[in-house]
Amino acid sequence: MRKFVLVASLLVPMVAVADDDIVKMPDKTTPFASWTAAQQWMPEYSHDARSDHGYGSNAGMLLLADELGDKFSELGRASLIQKCFRNQGAEGKSLLAWAMCGPDVKALDMKKLAAELDAEKVSADNKAEVIKTATEAYEKAKKVGAFIEAAAKDDAGVQQVLKLTDTAKAEWGAYLGKNKAAFDQYLALKDAVRTGKSNHSAFKGCFEATKPAFDKHVKSLASKIPWDVGNDYIPGYMRYLTASTEGYILTVAWAACAWAHDKSGESPYSGAAAQEFGGNLKAGWRTLALGKALDEKLKPKFSDRNWPALDTFQWKYGVQPAGTSVVAPIMTRNEGVIGKLTKKDDDYTTVSFKGDKVESCLQWADTNKVSSVDSSGGVHYDKKCLKRGMVDNQTGASDVPTRYLTGAKVGDSFAEVNKFPVAAWKGKKVTMIFGVPLK
Numbered sequence: 012m013r014k015f016v017l018v019a020s021l022l023v024p025m026v027a028v029a030d031d032d033i034v035k036m037p038d039k040t041t042p043f044a045s046w047t048a049a050q051q052w053m054p055e056y057s058h059d060a061r062s063d064h065g066y067g068s069n070a071g072m073l074l075l076a077d078e079l080g081d082k083f084s085e086l087g088r089a090s091l092i093q094k095c096f097r098n099q100g101a102e103g104k105s106l107l108a109w110a111m112c113g114p115d116v117k118a119l120d121m122k123k124l125a126a127e128l129d130a131e132k133v134s135a136d137n138k139a140e141v142i143k144t145a146t147e148a149y150e151k152a153k154k155v156g157a158f159i160e161a162a163a164k165d166d167a168g169v170q171q172v173l174k175l176t177d178t179a180k181a182e183w184g185a186y187l188g189k190n191k192a193a194f195d196q197y198l199a200l201k202d203a204v205r206t207g208k209s210n211h212s213a214f215k216g217c218f219e220a221t222k223p224a225f226d227k228h229v230k231s232l233a234s235k236i237p238w239d240v241g242n243d244y245i246p247g248y249m250r251y252l253t254a255s256t257e258g259y260i261l262t263v264a265w266a267a268c269a270w271a272h273d274k275s276g277e278s279p280y281s282g283a284a285a286q287e288f289g290g291n292l293k294a295g296w297r298t299l300a301l302g303k304a305l306d307e308k309l310k311p312k313f314s315d316r317n318w319p320a321l322d323t324f325q326w327k328y329g330v331q332p333a334g335t336s337v338v339a340p341i342m343t344r345n346e347g348v349i350g351k352l353t354k355k356d357d358d359y360t361t362v363s364f365k366g367d368k369v370e371s372c373l374q375w376a377d378t379n380k381v382s383s384v385d386s387s388g389g390v391h392y393d394k395k396c397l398k399r400g401m402v403d404n405q406t407g408a409s410d411v412p413t414r415y416l417t418g419a420k421v422g423d424s425f426a427e428v429n430k431f432p433v434a435a436w437k438g439k440k441v442t443m444i445f446g447v448p449l450k
Contacts, residue, residue, distance in 0.1 A: 037050050039333060040205055040207060041205075042205070043078055043079055043202060043205075044079070044202070046079070048086050048130070048131065051087030052084075052086040054093060054141075055093050066332070067330065068328055068330060069095070070298070070301060070326060070330060071331070072090075072094050072095070073091075073301055074294055074297075074298050074330055076091055077296070085120055085121075085124035085127055086124055086127050086128070089144075089145035089148060089149065092112060092116055092152050093145070093148035096108055096148065096152045096155055097148075099151075099155050100155070101155050101158040102158065103162070103318050104319045105158070105159060106172055106173075106318075106321065106322075107323060108155065109173070111176070111300060111301060111326070113152075113173070113176070114176055116149065117156075119149055121146065121149070124142070124145060159173070162318075168314060168315075169313065172311050175300045176296065178300075178303065179296040179297070183295055184296075186256045190257065193224075193264070194260055194294075196221075196264050197260045197261075200213055200214070200217060200264050201263065201284065204280065204332070204334050204335070206334075207334050209272075217267070218272065224261050224265075225447070228258055228262070229445065229449075232251055233441070236248065236251045236441065238439040241394060242394040242396075243340065243341045244344060244428060244434060245278055245341070245433060246340055246341065248282075248445070249262070249283050249340075253286065253291045255293075256293040256299065260293065260294070263280075263283045263284050266280040266282070269431070270335070272412060273430075274430075275411070275431035276431060277336065278431045280332070281332055281336060282339075285331065285337045286330065288327060290302045292329060305323055309321075340428065341428075342428050342429045344426045344427065345407075345409050345427050345428075346424070346426040347424070348364060348422065348423070349365070349421050349424075349425050350364055350365025351363040352416075352419075352420075358414075359411065360410070360416055361409070372396040372398070377395075409430060411427055411430055412430075412432070414446065415445060416432045417446045417447070419432060419442070420435070420442070422437070432445070
């Protein structure tokens with residue numbers, strides 16, 4: 012039996028082959044929308060394809076499928092199905108997997124999948140291997156589905172979970188019907204970030220295009236965002252700003268423009284786009300359904316008291332947006348009372364802090380709310396400040412992009428993360444968030 016190696020997302024025999032036998036993996040900076048059908052084939056053993064070109068994780072595979080939209084191929088769908096059910100059996104703990112991926116199992120068209128391979132002139136051996144892998148995943152998923160669907164006939168809790176996708180589809184259709192231009196802008200700007208080029212044509216005029224809506228959104232939430240959002244400011248604020256579909260889409264778009272304007276913009280962009288807890292990803296019906304499944308308020312009432320609890324752990328954690336680091340939003344912040352604001356040049360302002368003492372948290376307490384997940388899979392939790400007081404000021408002056416400093420004034424307490432202005436406050440009243448002045 013011949014051995015196979017992975018070349019550009021497809022299996023290629025270790026023999027001399029013609030160029031048209033190989034479907035080249037897209038460069039990691041290539042816009043998702045330009046991926047061919049076969050380039051979306053990312054079988055479970057294709058680790059490089061998924062980590063370099065997709066988003067990784069269960070939440071990430073749903074996000075990729077949502078963002079591909081009408082361009083999502085049958086080969087891409089088969090890859091999603093394989094990953095979704097790789098560790099599942101025909102048993103109750105597979106309920107969440109079926110709720111999230113069952114619609115794609117029902118939609119998979121194996122004839123179209125074969126035609127996609129033929130259209131890209133994939134060799135007969137490669138085609139046979141891909142179809143074999145896809146068929147095995149498909150048949151396994153159908154067995155899981157048969158078990159879950161049978162249980163749903165007389166179990167209200169199972170029915171409740173399965174209805175999440177129908178509700179999500181209706182919500183996404185309603186959103187897209189009114190906000191197609193905003194979603195298209197979101198996709199274009201995310202693709203522009205993936206190129207790594209801050210001068211990409213998609214960024215032209217994007218600050219002016221996104222700022223009015225973003226400002227309005229932040230101001231509308233000002234009364235709902237607490238003064239103390241936890242120990243990591245960017246994830247803390249983003250949790251509120253991205254809670255709605257409209258908020259998620261426009262905040263990611265605004266943050267992509269911040270990434271283009273200045274290197275420090277990596278922090279808000281990753282904070283908005285990564286959504287390390289997974290529940291605030293909202294780019295299509297799949298990710299909307301996942302958010303509903305991860306909502307702490309969802310408590311299905313199963314008719315069978317022995318039905319296992321939803322197995323949400325593998326679905327909780329978010330994505331690694333290409334071109335950025337998930338560490339950027341949780342870098343050590345600089346914080347103090349503004350003593351002086353000095354224009355450095357056309358783009359930057361130097362923030363100098365005053366006094367020998369600054370107010371800071373003296374005693375933290377852990378909470379059970381996840382704030383981030385590091386690259387090794389370690390889970391970090393929000394901390395709540397129990398006691399504040401004055402400490403020695405060890406913060407030096409900071410050069411920050413002027414356009415995101417609006418609303419911060421001398422005498423305000425101020426915090427920046429990775430040189431990006433995050434918030435300003437007076438006492439316990441927030442006066443600025445991400446360059447948006449608040450009353």
